[in-house]
Amino acid sequence: EMRDISRTNFEWRENGDPTDFCSNAAELLFDYPPHKILIASSQSDPYNDVIAKQFFERFSPDNCIISIVQPETDMDDNVKSEDSTTTTTTTTDDKNGPWQTEPWYGAKYREVNISDELKEKWSNPDQKIDERLSLPQLNDFITTDFSLRSEDEKIVVDKGENDVDYREIPPKLLSLENNMAGLTMWHKLDQTFKVPKSYIRLQITSPNAYRSPRSMTYARLFQKVLEDDLNSYVYDATVAGCYYKVFCTPSGFRINISGFSEKLPLLLDVVVSRVMSIIQEMKEENHAENSPLSLKFDKAVENLLRETKNFRMDSPYETATYLTRMLLEDNVWHVDNYITEMEGEYFDKNPLTLQECASVVDECLSERTLVQSLCMGNIDEDGVLGVAKVIEERFLSRSRPLTPEEFPRLRSLKTPTREEAIQIFGQDVASSPIPIVVEDVASSESEENHAVEVVLQAGAEYDLGFEGTAIIELIGHIAYNSAFNQLRTKEQLGYIVSAYIKKSAGGVSSLGVVVQSASTLPDVLEERVLNWLDIFRSELEEITPERYAMEAEAIVAQLLERNMRLSDEVASSWGEILSTDPSSKRFKDPQFTRVKTIAQVLTVDEPGEGSGSDVSDIKTSADLKKKVLNFYDKYFTRDAPQRRIMSSRVYGYSARSNYEANKEKVGILSNYDDTRELKRFLSVWPSAPYWI
Structure with a gap:
């Protein structure tokens, strides 16, 4: 499986930056002869059971380092290691050093040896191994169809005597069945680069995402929860060369899907289906139960709050450009507005909840929306219409198209002469340059x-x-x-x-x-x-x-x-x-x-x-x-x-x-x-x- 993925990535590798190529090639010359530097990173050696056995023998408690990092550390010298049956306590002695402060950032750290008792337990577990600790199934996202839609006899354009640069031909607006209200679909079939890859771009415009600091905070939290939720599933897609990204902007949400064309419809369906299903799960969730979804939401709040606070620690020139934006742009929210939503007196009175987050995002995605989409690459019109059908079913079935007055517009203010x-x-500023x-x-x-x-x-x-x-x-x-x-x-x-x-x-x-x-x-x-x-x-x-x-x-x-x-x-x-x-x-x-x-x-x-x-x-x-x-x-x-x-x-x-x-x-x-x-x-x- 890994060999197939490496071969596919090598055979369909696109042009990159010449400077990056030269830099990477120079590094590879330390390990490979010149005639192998192009394929070296993609080539797999034959399976060797002796090497594999030696490799797995190194997976033992006697040969491991465990790093534990957390925002707040218990400074007690007793370090507890717990599982479902025992509690092992390791105290500071000659083998276990005391807490220290690293000199550059002032972080507290210590080194603790794993006890012989715990290493023995790990080496000879008396319980059944968790079923989830097993080899994964075969990757469903591995591409096997590399045919090019541009070579279809019904699509190929005769260049005649003069060559046509298809890069000069812009995408075209498709006429959709039933005149899907609130949806515009743009399409261009790749006839230049000749790679079996496609790109799907969605812009779901909503006036609700940026209507208040709270709604924008919820949109960002949902983005983090969704990404955390999808990580385990779309990992296979990423390994196989298919990628997704869901992110919020002041004008709504954007969804990017890209990769090998054969598996892209599957990835699109997985992502948009999960977007809508997780909203429903969040609405029905009881936050007090500490369920996996609740824990992901709490983690998202913690991470977003930390990121927002760290924004204040940016370099002075970055802070200066931010101050400029706050003055020059109309109807923008200040970073302090977002922090107030996540901590402090107002947050204590009106905390963020899963249910409210789901309601805000649901309103952004499926109540009053306008969707723009671009499908480009190795995808024909039938494939684009399939994408349009998915969009209609998931986002537009309950939606009312935006009126021109509802369309979100960010505008800039005139600096005074x-x-x-x-x-x-007054006249006090008359002499100031x-x-x-x-x-x-x-x-x-x-x-x-x-x-x-x-x-x-x-x-x-x-x-x-x-x-x-x-x-x-x-x-x-x-x-x-x-x-x-x-x-x-x-x-x-x-x-x-x-x-x-x-x-x-x-x-x-x-x-x-x-x-x-x-x-x-x-x-x-x-x-x-x-x-x-x-x-x-x-x-x-x-x-x-x-x-x-x-x-x-x-x-x-x-x-x-x-x-x-x-x-x-x-x-x-x-x-x-x-x-x-x-x-x-x-x-x-x-x-x-x-x-x-x-x-x-x-x-x-x-x-x-x-x-x-x-x-x-x-x-x-x-x-x-x-x-x-x-x-x-x-x-x-x-x-x-x-x-x-x-x-x-x-x-x-x-x-x-x-x-x-x-x-x-x-x-x-x-x-x-x-x-x-x-x-x-x-x-x-x-x-x-x-x-x-």
């Missing part, structure tokens, strides 16, 4: 780094259009090297320095600069970033038109780079589908040629030849330079009329006094309550796509 900030805060500053301090006492993120909004993609979107991408491309050279190499402010194009909810584009430093305070970092923005403007002026054309050509090459694996093509097509609004007649169709159009804007020719773009009047490299400078002057320079700038500062723990000193200052938001109040003054950017 200088005049707008004066209207909000950045009228809005969000501040926080690192939670960890050992955190020595400071960080700042400066964000300058350009606008919504709808306002920028294809030309504006292309120009800001070019600015971000050039800015990265300039910022790194000035702030990192010359000024040596810190190891983390980056300039980039920041995307926020609703398709809003901004120029972002982030710096993290152990030696420079955030307000000084902020000044250096502002100084770099002036330097960068001068650099843009000095760059020749030919250099602009060369930089644009590099972006075009990235945009038009062909997908080398089926999974890459699936990811790009699925991304375009998810950017649509199926509830809207005008915004429901994906723009699969969007990237090509942006590339056309950045493709400049010699004077007189024309770029061929019908969405931009940029024809030459000189035109491109002029457009870039005008764009920068409009949105990013100090005196730009449309300059919308804000900054997020995070102080290292040792600089907490600086943070405290800035509290109550005009224009500085020192906690999320301040941010929440400011957001009430801000208007939103349009969320319509720019390609309509």
